Amino acid sequence: MISKNINIKLPFYDKNGQHCEGVVSTKKQADAIKKFIHNIDTGEYSTMELKCLCGNIDPKLDVLLAERDRYGIPFQNVLCTKCGLVRAKYTLDENSSAKFYQDLYRDIYSWGGFTEKENIEHLFREQIDRGKRFSRKLTEQIGSLDRITTVFEIGTGCGGNLIAFSELGKQVVGCDFNKGYLKYGAEKGLDLRYGDLSSLEIEDSSQDLIILSHVLEHFSNPVEELNSIIKKVSTNGYLIIEVPGILNLGHLYRNLLKYFQNAHTFNYSEKSLDVLFTKLNLEIIYSDERCLCILRKPKNWTPISSGTPIYSSDLKNHYLEVLEYLKEIYILENVATELYDEIQTSKNTIHENQTRMATLYRELDSLKKNLDLLRHDNVRIKKNKWYLFGKYSLKRKIAFLIKEISKKLQSKLNI
Numbered sequence: 001m002i003s004k005n006i007n008i009k010l011p012f013y014d015k016n017g018q019h020c021e022g023v024v025s026t027k028k029q030a031d032a033i034k035k036f037i038h039n040i041d042t043g044e045y046s047t048m049e050l051k052c053l054c055g056n057i058d059p060k061l062d063v064l065l066a067e068r069d070r071y072g073i074p075f076q077n078v079l080c081t082k083c084g085l086v087r088a089k090y091t092l093d094e095n096s097s098a099k100f101y102q103d104l105y106r107d108i109y110s111w112g113g114f115t116e117k118e119n120i121e122h123l124f125r126e127q128i129d130r131g132k133r134f135s136r137k138l139t140e141q142i143g144s145l146d147r148i149t150t151v152f153e154i155g156t157g158c159g160g161n162l163i164a165f166s167e168l169g170k171q172v173v174g175c176d177f178n179k180g181y182l183k184y185g186a187e188k189g190l191d192l193r194y195g196d197l198s199s200l201e202i203e204d205s206s207q208d209l210i211i212l213s214h215v216l217e218h219f220s221n222p223v224e225e226l227n228s229i230i231k232k233v234s235t236n237g238y239l240i241i242e243v244p245g246i247l248n249l250g251h252l253y254r255n256l257l258k259y260f261q262n263a264h265t266f267n268y269s270e271k272s273l274d275v276l277f278t279k280l281n282l283e284i285i286y287s288d289e290r291c292l293c294i295l296r297k298p299k300n301w302t303p304i305s306s307g308t309p310i311y312s313s314d315l316k317n318h319y320l321e322v323l324e325y326l327k328e329i330y331i332l333e334n335v336a337t338e339l340y341d342e343i344q345t346s347k348n349t350i351h352e353n354q355t356r357m358a359t360l361y362r363e364l365d366s367l368k369k370n371l372d373l374l375r376h377d378n379v380r381i382k383k384n385k386w387y388l389f390g391k392y393s394l395k396r397k398i399a400f401l402i403k404e405i406s407k408k409l410q411s412k413l414n415i
């Protein structure tokens with residue numbers, strides 16, 4: 001627990017900072033973000049205060065974590081110290097939310113650098129893999145999918161999650177509000193419909209499996225929404241619900257700011273979902289920290305009233321677990337950046353030093369060569385007879401001179 005030794009000032013991100021690195025890369029996206037902020041400022045979009053699901057209404061029990069989201073949009077996220085749930089302090093009201101999802105959501109939440117068609121294709125491929133994962137996990141948990149005939153997905157996008165179930169011969173239907181995505185999935189042969197459970201008039205207890213993939217975290221009133229969804233599930237039928245688990249965000253995003261998103265209302269952990277689903281009278285068959293949950297609607301299931309506090313003693317001090325985790329992700333992301341910068345600086349210094357060393361070696365080499373030349377000259381000089389003459393004794397000098405003179409005479413006389 002490194003975070004215990006490092007003092008971190010909260011909120012992690014104030015409202016004046018930039019968006020998260022790498023999440024805004026096209027003009028269309030930047031324009032949509034500006035439009036969103038403009039719509040909030042001018043009152044085109046109305047916001048409402050969001051109360052915690054545990055029933056806490058005391059603002060002193062909330063810890064402010066962030067004042068902006070990954071897109072740099074002013075947006076408060078708070079942690080409830082009573083139950084450990086992280087939620088948006090304010091969110092769009094029902095009408096504004098519907099407008100936002102139709103007008104700006106997909107433009108803001110898109111993968112930068114791709115065309116709209118490429119974005120849809122990318123999502124579809126991702127969904128196909130996710131659908132396979134869902135069907136594998138469900139089979140692993142319940143043995144066989146034989147008793148499942150009807151599969152319904154809410155917020156289906158382009159319907160890729162349904163492919164695995166369709167290939168198993170199930171009767172699959174998906175619904176969403178994004179016409180472009182629905183059209184793409186329909187062209188792939190899927191039965192996708194515009195709208196939601198209420199507008200589509202799905203019969204109660206008619207679906208053997210309902211899928212909510214990365215949808216629940218967008219609900220402002222999850223208890224009410226889930227109540228009406230569970231009604232549509234057949235007795236002993238199943239729900240697959242997946243959200244981006246807050247205690248898994250390190251694997252998912254590797255960055256804390258990236259996790260905070262204006263479209264998310266409540267940010268769940270496995271523990272908070274377990275309490276929510278238990279309160280909703282569902283049987284939990286499987287859950288993990290990735291926040292993939294498989295649930296069964298039991299016989300004699302009854303809905304709970306939407307004001308029921310979602311709380312149990314299991315959640316006492318859960319906020320500490322969440323806060324420690326968030327701090328660690330924050331530290332890792334910042335320390336990692338600092339370390340990276342330090343490594344880069346060291347690399348540059350090493351490179352500069354290597355270049356300097358190479359120059360010094362060259363200079364040394366040339367000095368050595370010069371020294372060798374000097375030594376050679378010295379030896380040559382020392383071997384010179386007149387150099388040696390200076391060092392002879394007088395007696396030797398006379399003998400040497402006689403010898404030299406006689407040599408000269410002999411050569412003159414040609415003897």
Ligand SMILES: [Zn+2]
Nearest residue numbers: 052054080083
């Ligand atoms: Zn709470």
